[in-house]
Amino acid sequence: MIKKQNTILTHAGSKPAEYHGAVNVPPHRMSTIVFNTYEEFEKVPNVPFSYGRAGTPTSAAFEEAIAKIEGAYKSVATCSGLSAILVALLAFAKQGDHILLTDNCYGPGRKSCEEILRKFGVEVEYFPPMIGGDVAKLFQPNTKLVFMEAPGSLTFEVQDIGAITEAARHAGIKTAIDNSWGTPLFFRPIDLGIDVSVMAATKYIAGHSDVMLGVVSTNEEAWKPVKRAALMLGLCGGSEELYLGTRGLRTLHVRLPHHQKSALDIAAWLQQQPQVKRLLHPAFPSCPGHENWKKYYTGSTGTFGIILHETRREKIANMLDGMEIFRMGFSWGGFESLLFPEQPKPIRTAQKWDETGFSLRLHIGLEDAEDLKADLADGLKRLGS
Ligand SMILES: *Cc1c(COP(=O)(O)O)cnc(C)c1O
8 A cells, every 4th residue: 555644654663563562662772782692793783773873773763754754765863953964964075075055054054064074175165045957057076965955044045956956966966955844744855856855853853842853864875875974973863852753753744734824824914014024935926936835845834034124123122022922942843933033144155145124034833823923913013113
């Protein structure tokens, strides 16, 4: 039977017969794993589990489930989304190589490139997010990887993922994408021919704002270097986090459509408000790359941006300090709503971010959408006129 995503999410990685009927594989607190015989010992590393860092039944269950919903060959879990990005980069880039990243990629990932990859002799270049197939003009003989993220962190442009992937494949260059926003429920990178899909499982996958976890999924060809990089960097998820990541998957297909519906409703309303200069939600035409979102994605999630006309600090503080439901925080993807003041301008280098208004990122949680709208309406009023 070919199963639908919802059914896969509900059961993937589950092995009740092996765990006294427990529906999720329990957290295995393992560093040492002992062997029964010398013969068994001699088989290492060709045994399922040899040492905690290299994998446990708990990480295997999570990875197996993620690989299934990604349509990937295999997946490897890491301790955070940021470390998952690093695994993808370090799997393919070495001294003297050139890599390309989208200019709107996740800021801390970009910092890791500047502070680690450059230090080890990797040439890092950023491309304008809307470049499309013209990315080929930036390819050099030593280009090894094109790293995408859609929609981009903070500014939400959606790249022409297909055109960029096609250009890279044609040139024999590996491709990777940060798919934390869409998740495989709304976008399947491996199906489109992208070699590596990275997710901060911290966000929608775990979904409850209490877990740090990353995961990297690949096609068959990209698997060995990626798994090797994760191993050699010593990255692994904690047992509790992996367990909670798998548990999060069980409700992803229930939570995401709810985030989607409320966010679409609130975004449409925000667009009408006089204090709002511009809406940056991939499902609306005012977002750069909206056409690409329509082409590649089957849904949208709860995270988007707005630009306010107001820029005066005291007015912005007045709005943010008085929120009743929305809180300020460096994340998204949990059950609770967040409102985050962002500063995209200083980060960008390939394509200037020249919006003069004040940028806010919203994450629409699972609260009642009318309550959230009322909180935002009061907040916008506090901006004054
Ligand atoms: C949060 C985030 C990450 C990093 O995830 P952590 O688990 O916080 O390290 C990576 N990519 C995107 C797009 C993110 O929003």
